[in-house]
Amino acid sequence: MQQLNDFLKVIDSYIGSSWWFPFALLGTGLFFTIYLKFPQIRYFRFAFNVVRGKYDKEGDEGDTSHFQALTTALSGTVGTGNIAGVALALHLGGPAALFWMVITAAIGMCTKFVEVTLSHKYREKAADGSMAGGPMYYMKNKLNMKWLAVIFAIATVLSSFGTGNMPQINSIAGAVKSTFQIEPWITGAVLSVILAFVIIGGIKRIASVTEKLVPAMAVIYFLGCFSVIFANIENVIPSIISIFSSLFTTTAATGGFLGATVMYAFNTGVGRGLFSNEAGQGSAPIAHASAKAHEPVSEGMVAILEPFIDTIIICSITGLTLLSSGAWQDKHYNDFAVTDMSVLVGTEYTDDNKEDRKALKEHLSGENPLPVFDGMLQVENGKIVSDVTVIHARSVAEEVVVNESFGGAPLTGEVEIKDGILQDASISFYGKSLVHSSPLTAIAFTKGWLGNAGQYIVSIGLLLFAFSTAISWSYYGDRAMTFLAGSGSVKYYRIVYVAGFFIAAIADTTIIWTVAAIAIALMTLPNLVGIIMLRKDMKNTINDYWSGFKKEYPDEKTPE
Incomplete structure (x- = not known):
């Protein structure tokens, strides 16, 4: 499993995790921001007027309303990226990574x-x-x-598993x-059956489910976040300051966090930002x-609201929850x-x-690796x-205990370690360390007014967020x-x-995140080339729109 993950990381290092990928992503968005004059x-x-249907016409072709399309797209983006992804970004890059997530969303x-x-x-x-x-249709037509x-469509099918399927059920x-x-x-089996029931109904059933699910799950999640933020209100200002103070300097070590470089925070924030809002x-x-x-x-205007809701609002609130609770550094x-x-x-x-x-931070960053153990651990x-x-x-x-298996008896004997890596994955190591992803967010939610009950909001919120993401991505894959x-291939x-959804429930988390990173890059690059x-x-399409709009609504003030 470790060898497979190392191989996937090598592939990812040349694309999604390469130094140039964030610049390609942000550069394209920045180019269009200037070229189209900050739309x-x-x-x-x-x-907002478009979303509520103010300019709709009788007989418009399509399968969903503007609001349903927005909630379906949001359900595809509001998922583990908002709960587990923000916690992972903070864990890897420190507070500065949150700033770059927001900038990625704004662009x-x-x-x-x-x-x-x-x-x-x-x-x-x-x-x-x-x-x-x-x-794929503008590329072809x-x-x-x-x-x-074809490259984009194949990457979409792969990404439906690497983004919308595997990381969601695993979290x-x-x-x-x-x-x-x-x-x-058990979780995988139950949710796989429900998933199958929803996606068989196609986009109309998917849209019907997501337009009710997205607002409800957002309200529940926000209540949990604010119960932590207000309970730790004295930490809010220092938390915000920490985001900006580490932007152009190495993030300082604090608690168990060993620090992070400026570039690492930037790459992590942009990468997690893309995973969050896509x-x-x-x-x-x-x-x-x-x-x-x-x-x-x-419809393009409706899409402007997505990164704002998904990342600038939801991810920022999650980040502030994690920082104010202090759980990220404990x-x-x-x-x-x-x-x-x-x-x-x-x-x-x-x-x-x-x-x-300093030595450990340089080891983790690859600047100056420390000697790793190789042999039989006593x-x-x-x-x-x-x-x-x-x-x-x-x-x-700290306080490491080696057990014969997860939840098993303490081990006495030898454990094989090769190049610093445990070779027998059935042996369990248990102890105190930093945590990341959804477990970190769950811990942070216990630091508020709800106490230990706060973790249930994370579990329920994650379930709803991630499950809705899996629903939407099944539609992306079937398109x-x-x-x-052709349409006949969709049933297969x-x-x-659904089968992959079940299998991923019991697979290794780290590998799933690596697969997701590769799949994202394989979709993004052809798309960026195409829109440029x-x-x-x-x-020209924008100009034609406003020309027609003025003729149809001469009394309306236009924001062109």
Whole structure:
């Protein structure tokens, strides 16, 4: 499992986690922001009128309303990125990573506007009568680059598993296990059956479910967040200051957090920001292409609201909850994930010592690797007697107990460690370390007025958020399959999608996040290339929209 994860990380290092990927993503959004004169600001208020149907016409073609398209797209983005992803970004990059998540969203509002407008403009009616759209259709119908459209569609199918399927159920199963002690396979089995029932009904049933689910789950989640923020109100201002104070300097070590470089915080924030709002990825345009509209620009305006709601509001509130609670820098008892753990030679490393902190941070960043243990680790009654230091979740692990299995008896004997990595994944390491993803958010929610009951909001919120994401991404995948192999292929795709949903409930979390990162990049790059090539088409489409709007609504004030 570790070897597979290492192989996937190598692939990801050349694309999604490479130094140039965030610049390509933000650069494209920044280009369109300037080229189109800040549409995310100028059209922001106007977008609300479009959502409520003020300019709708009788007979507009499509399968869903503007609001349903928005909630379906939001249900595809509001998921683990808002709960687990923000916690992971903070864990990896420190408070500064939250700033870059917000900046990514602000620029991404324009990117969403462009990709949704173009995808809606060049959509088609499928053989079954439903609307089919997305970047693959403008690539084929306008750019005459079917080969690029095919690459994007294949990447969409892969990403439906790597973004909308596997990380979602894995986070749900982990949260439910830690909160309710329900085994992951049971959670996976129950939710797989419900998922199958919903997606069989197609976009109309999906939209009907998401338009009710998204507002309800947002209210529940916000109540939990504010119960923590107000309970720790004295930490709010220092938390906000910490976000900006570490923007252009190395994030200082604090508690169990060993610090992070400026570039690492930037890459982490942008990467998690994209995973959260998917701006530039080309996924949301597939949902918006189903909306009833007689022209595409209004639907593009609706899409402007997505990154604002998803990242600027929800992720910011999650980040403030994590920071004000202090849970992100504290060590907590947990079962160690093999792929998140390494064993160093020597017991002299502690995070109480300034020099050790520096050495450990450089080790984790790859600047100056420390010697790792290789051989048989000696363990007596669960206690490690060999001269080693265990690193877990980018922190020095404390009070480590080695068990024969998860929840099993303390081990006495030898444990094989190769190049610092545990070779037998059935052996359990348990102790105190930093935690990340959904378990960290669950802990933070216990630091508020609700006490231990707060973790239930995270589990319920994660379940609703992540499950709605899985629902929406099944639609993205089936539209991609329709493009690749026709409407008849969709039923087979749905079977595999539900099966993958169940399997991922019991798979390794770290590997799933790595797969998600690769899948995101494989969708994003063709989409960015496509929308840049259609920049003049986009500007002309906007101009045509406002010309027609003035004739139809001469008394309306326009934000052009």
